[in-house]
Amino acid sequence: MPAVKTFKRGIALPTRKEATEGSPVECAPVPKQVVIPVNQHFGAPNRALVNVGDAVKRGQKIADAVTPGPMTVPVHASITGIVKKIEPHLQSNNSEGMCVVIEAKPGVVKDDVLFMPPLDAFTCTREEALNRIREAGMVGLGGAGFPSHIKLSPPAGKKIDIIIADGAECEPYLTTDEAVITEKPHLLIAGLIIVMRITGVNRAIIGMEDNKAGLIPLLEREIRLAKHSGEINIGLCKTRYPQGGEKMLITALTGREVPSGALPMDAGCIVQNVGSLVGIAEAFTEGKPLIDRDLTVSGGACKTPKNIRAPIGTMLTELPPEFMAIDENAIRKILFGGPMMGTAVSSLSVPIQKNTSGIILMTAAETNMDPESPCIRCGRCIRNCPCRLSPAIMNENLSASDFDGAIKAGLLDCIECGSCTYMCPARIKLVQRFRIGKQRVRSLLQKK
Secondary structure, eight states, X not given: OOOXXXXXXXXXXXXXXXXXXXXXXXEOOOOSEEEEESOOSSSSOOEEOSOTTOEEOBTOEEEEOSSOOTTOOOEEOSSSEEEEEEEEEEOTTSSEEEEEEEEEOTTOOTTOBOOOOOOOTTTSOHHHHHHHHHHTTOBOTTTTOOBHHHHTSOXXXXXXXXXXXXXXXXXXXXXXXXXXXXXXXXXXXXXXXHHHHHHTOOEEEEEEEGGGGGGHHHHHHHHHHSOOSSEEEEEEEOSOBTTTSHHHHHHHHHSOXXXXXXXXXXXXXXXXXXXXHHHHHHHHHTXXXXXXXXXXXXXXXXXXXXXXXXETTOOGGGSOTTTSOBOGGGOSEEEEXXXXXXXXXXXXXXXXXXXXXXXXXXXXGGSOOOOOOOOOOOOHHHHHOTTOOOHHHHHHHHHTTOHHHHHHTTGGGOOOOOHHHHHOTTOOOHHHHHHHHHHHHHHHHHHO
């Protein structure tokens, strides 16, 4: 077994993964309708390519940029049916965005799809491979939604020598990455080898927390069976939050640090979520675009916690109670994502998106509703910040609208992990303030 590594600082959290740990991924019934956001990526906006009344097939492209550019990825129909509406709808970022509403066609056969033809990743050109990843609508499934084809084509001056498959899954409650590794280790390794071929990198590390050490023999077997010329190792990390963050995982596995204001490529690394790698493999072997999402549905108000695979655009309200039973009277908070970095939403009628790693239905006992009190200058936020920033000073500067001071204290290097908020005895919502602060700083910079 490899030595267990970690990064400095961070926090030890109760994992709360027991309800779904070791559970397989269950395929959700096809919903009667899906609400698919037109924009689900970090980059230039898309527009709908279909009209109300159009018949669409599962896998068909329904949205793309007006002029497809490097920072765009298309969106595809996740079910076969009829376009009923194209209208704004509440999304997981708590804003309304344009969505394509598709009503399922009754009696659809399994093969009624419109996938791309399979493509051999080892005989096609690098440009064809990157275009396939873009046309499949692949984005990072860890949460940010950054276009995968951009991440895999760094500028000429950036020397990449390590690919890291991120399977740490450090957020409490979430176990979908573990389930995907267990179910599709061959596709994970296949996707990793494809990425190595595209980038020309000969070394890769699969990073996992030590609570997933039982998966090592499974992965080692697939690595042995795979045909590749590079070096693929497994890196075991301490179960510590936020071990799954790109910067933390790079430091733990390689000893390198991403410089302030820089990206993983500046440390010679590219980090891809394990689910993203599986999706990349499916885009080549099956021609399947990113139309399904594996996620964990859990929390005290969920009577049937499980890992599910659902068409993108599915809302929990569309799933039958025998598959997904929810105690709506017990819900006090609905989170899209994990409890540390997820976003609280006001309704269950929010569609699953490409970057939805989980939906947590929390009861009053799981949610801290204490009011904020003044900062007591204890320094816990500083001692536990994994990026070695000064959250208390950042907050003080933002409260005084001193944006230059907040930037000097590290505002733009904050990864919004929530460790400071979790540790704060005054219950100050630090990470929420930093998110708003960064938005205001970016707005001011754009005006300049």
